[in-house]
Amino acid sequence: MxxxxxxxxxxxxxxxxxxxxxxxxxxxxxxCHKINLPTDDLGRHLTNGEIIWQTKSVAQTNLYSYTEPDFESxxxxxxxxxxxxxxxxxxxxxxxxxxxxxxxxxxxxxxxxxxxxxxxxxxxxxxxxxxxxxxxxxxxxxxxxxxxxxxxxxxxxxxxxxxxxxxxxxxxxxxxxxxxxxxxxxxxxxxxxxxxxxxxxxxxxxxxxxxxxxxxxxxxxxxxxxxxxxxxxxxxxxxxxxxxxxxNYGYDIVENxxxxxxxxxxxxxxxxxxxxxxxxxxxxxxxxxxxxxxxxxxxxxxxxxxxxxxxxxxxxxxxxxxxxxxxxxxxxxxxxxxxxxxxxxxxxxxxxxxxxxxxxxxxxxxxxxxxxxxxxxxxxKNKEKGVGLTFQSNASAEFLIKENLKGPIFNNYDIGSYLIYHLYPKEKVFVDNRPEAYPKDFFDYTYLPMQMNEETWQKIDKKYNFNIIYFTQQEGTWWGQSFLRQRLRNDGWAPIYADSQAVILIKNSPENQTIIQQYKITKENIIDKIIYLKDNNFKIQMDGVHLLDLIDRHDLAFDWCQELNKKYPDEGRVWLEMGYLKSAENNQASLEGSSQYLEKAIELGEDLPATYDQLGLIYFNLGQFLKAKSAWQQALNIDSKNQNAKDYLKQYEALNLP
Known part of the structure; x- marks a missing residue:
């Protein structure tokens, strides 16, 4: 022994x-991190489980969508x-x-x-x-x-x-x-x-x-x-x-x-x-x-x-x-x-x-x-430690339900499962994060074009008569971001809710005037509505910056970034955001400041092709042509398939610049 x-x-x-x-x-x-319900698939899985448990049957078609309800899945x-x-x-x-x-x-x-x-x-x-x-x-x-x-x-x-x-x-x-x-x-x-x-x-x-x-x-x-x-x-x-x-898989997702x-x-x-x-x-x-x-x-x-x-x-x-x-x-x-x-x-x-x-x-x-x-x-930095749900996971859906807002809802891909969990069967979704549950043509000729082309958007809006636009505020695609910015600038839609997770807009129609007058978010009141985000972790504070940027309050977003920069001086993402925000002002002083911020972001690890693409554009607008050329060449050194850098260099050569 x-x-x-x-x-x-x-x-x-x-x-x-x-x-x-x-x-x-x-x-x-x-x-050990919390569930981010708005962008997670879990909401749909829970609804699936509830329906199957109660009905003792498994659906054979796209149960949750009003756009493709009969599509076999x-x-x-x-x-x-x-x-x-x-x-x-x-x-x-x-x-x-x-x-x-x-x-x-x-x-x-x-x-x-x-x-x-x-x-x-x-x-x-x-x-x-x-x-x-x-x-x-x-x-x-x-x-x-x-x-x-x-x-x-x-x-x-x-x-x-x-x-x-x-x-x-x-x-x-x-x-x-x-x-x-x-x-x-x-x-x-x-x-x-x-x-x-x-x-x-x-x-x-x-x-x-x-x-x-x-x-x-x-x-x-x-x-x-x-x-x-x-x-x-x-x-x-x-x-x-x-x-x-x-x-039949019409939508590219990161995990694939x-x-x-x-x-x-x-x-x-x-x-x-x-x-x-x-x-x-x-x-x-x-x-x-x-x-x-x-x-x-x-x-x-x-x-x-x-x-x-x-x-x-x-x-x-x-x-x-x-x-x-x-x-x-x-x-x-x-x-x-x-x-x-x-x-x-x-x-x-x-x-x-x-x-x-x-x-x-x-x-x-x-x-x-x-x-x-x-x-x-x-x-x-992109996760929230602990168990349970992340900050404001249920807040946007609770607002929609409390105010008894009705569809049809045009939602983005990422938030589909979340809406299924909270709203089905009272409301169905336009799309959800199951590419295989929708025909490929739906993505190719409806969902993507309506976000990229204003004429297509108007045509689809007329077809379905949308009353609500419901997006994750950190929509990850360029077309989704562009579409959301266009709607926020359009008087035909009024933003009535925004938090660290989601943005809700309602059609500016006579029947919606009461809710619009009560909750409309404007450039003037946006800071008062989201100031509480400053008391949270880094990620949520950056979400606040993004909201200010979405609604074209670049000045407030930049001020917020400067405060973050004091807390996190070695965080490249803050410098990167400041660089992008400053470049939007598009004058000599702001462009010079933007180039310095982007250079610092690269030094701190944000050395991605997109950063060099943007830095090259800023150098070009400042008349620093050799620096612009060098930045775009560096983008190609990192990613030889970078089409933006190729296009910039092609235009550069066409101008016979040094």
Whole structure:
């Protein structure tokens, strides 16, 4: 017994326990943020769950839209909605956040356990650093969290079968697959993982395939997973849905974009971590393939290759890469780590004894240093720490309901699920954040053109006779921003509500005059209506700046930015905003000031192509032509496909400037 306690409490064991706790705590810290309901899908999932639970049926058409109500649409995550709804009824929004944290911690813990058990502890621990950076890309409460969970379970049971081929625990995957097929569209990953594992065993045992119990079990499992996936409200249609979903997908969303595209639009540590992890993974397979005669990581190679390609195609696939990367690199480098350990022991026993203590201590220090990044305010500048809902999540909908305002509502894409949650069935939406639930032509010829073209807007407005325009105030597209600014400048519409989340406008018609007189937001009263935002965190204060900018109070927005600049002198986004606001004045002094602000923003990390594009324009208007040319060339150095910079340089050359 004394020996057991001595072994347990030795330095290495204590350090390992500490490191595991630190890793899990670091991951938990980035998961612990509030739900931003206006831009989240959760509202629609809760409404889905409520309707399904009450009616005991799953809708076959676009239930929530008045524009395309009869369009056939498969709810490929219907069971997730039911789970979220039932949990919400019991534990509320705060409980849902805690549920998400527990589930995703269980996922990471299981994958880390597999990585340590089959690989090397310190390699797995160090690999957790890029893995968690990558996982930080997807931390919201979505149906996909169940796909992460089942991916980890499949890994566990497949490796368990390899270690215990006589056991039948592997067949638990069949009922789990039934759940997965109804919880999230990525259910095919379980089938693919089983196929990859089966292929590895066929190649490994190719000389003794006949009556091989392991291959028989995996073959039966593979066929059973396909068959069980057919048990869903849509039958074979849902089974084939992953292959067909993008055939009718008329709206581009950020999560479906490649990291190669997004890296030029934003600074995202997950993208950098992904590229580093891919490089490390390739190196690890070099070591692994050198041991081909004794170790054939066919499954790991196929899984790594598939998730790497998936990650390069769409940023939403990053977590699946991370869940494979962690065990793959740990297992691949296990033998290399053991060989180094043996060689050090051979060289000098005393050096080996020192390294056994020093190396874990050094590695622990490195892990603490890097993970401490997640414990400061920087990571949460776009998130709100804690559980429950973010600031003003329900405020705009509560205003609409309290004032008994009626549609038809023209809403933007992002806020659709929020309106479904608060207003259905009394009001339906123009659009919501399900591209597959609307015909592609709807986006191509209605939703997008009506925001880009005034004539099209007037035509569609006449068709539907909109009474309300309801947008997220941080609408992320240039056409949405442009449309919102045009409506705010148009006397035909009156802004009656604005907060850190949303903007509501009402048609300036005789029947709406009472509400307009009571709540109309003007350039003169805007500051009084949103002054309270100054008492909140950085993100919400920046939302206030954006509202002032939207309503063309650039002077007040600039003053607000200057106050923020005093609090956050090293925050590049404040300098960037000041640069844009100052350039709007378009006189010599303001342009000179704008160039200085943008230069400072670039110095503080806002060195994106769009910043250089704007800086080049300002230099050009100041007559500093060589600086303008240099700025646009720098934009192209960062992103060779930057069309704005190409157009500016083409015009520059046409003018025969130096």
């Amino acid at each position: 004394k020996t057991t306690f001595k072994q347990f409490f030795n330095i290495q064991t204590t350090l390992k326990i500490f490191v595991v706790i630190l890793i899990l705590f670091s991951y938990a810290s980035i998961l 498969a709810n490929h995550h219907w069971l997730s909605g039911v789970v979220f709804y039932l949990l919400f009824k019991i534990i509320g929004f705060s409980g849902l956040v805690i549920f998400k944290i527990i589930l995703l911690l269980a996922v990471f813990s299981l994958v880390l356990f597999i990585s340590i058990r089959r690989g090397n502890f310190w390699i797995a621990s160090l690999a957790s650093i890029p893995a968690i950076y990558i996982l930080s890309e997807r931390t919201d409460l979505r149906p996909e969290i169940f796909s992460y969970f089942f991916t980890a379970l499949f890994l566990f049971f497949l490796y368990d079968l390899e270690e215990n081929p006589a056991k039948n625990r592997i067949f638990w995957l069949i009922p789990l697959q039934l759940l997965w097929a109804n919880l999230h569209i990525y259910f095919f990953i379980g089938i693919a993982m089983t196929a990859g594992f089966l292929l590895e065993k066929i190649i490994t045992h190719r000389k003794a395939l006949k009556n091989n119990p392991l291959i028989k079990k995996l073959s039966f499992l593979f066929l059973s997973l396909i068959a069980i996936s057919l048990i869903n409200p849509y039958g074979i249609k849902l089974l084939l849905y992953p292959l067909n979903i993008f055939k 974009k490649s990291p190669f595209f997004l890296q030029h639009l934003m600074h995202n540590p997950a993208i950098s971590a992904f590229k580093i992890a891919v490089a490390l993974l390739i190196i690890s397979f070099f070591f692994s393939f050198r041991q081909w005669l004794v170790f054939r990581p066919i499954f790991l190679f196929l899984a790594s290759l598939s998730t790497t390609i998936a990650g390069f195609l769409m940023i939403r696939n990053f977590p699946f890469f991370a869940l494979i990367f962690l065990p793959a690199i740990s297992i691949n480098l296990k033998n290399a780590a053991e060989r180094i350990k043996i060689e050090v022991e051979i060289i000098n026993e005393r050096v080996s004894s020192v390294l056994k203590i020093a190396l874990p201590c050094i590695l622990t220090g490195v892990i603490i240093l890097i993970f401490s990044h997640y414990l400061n305010e920087a990571f949460f």
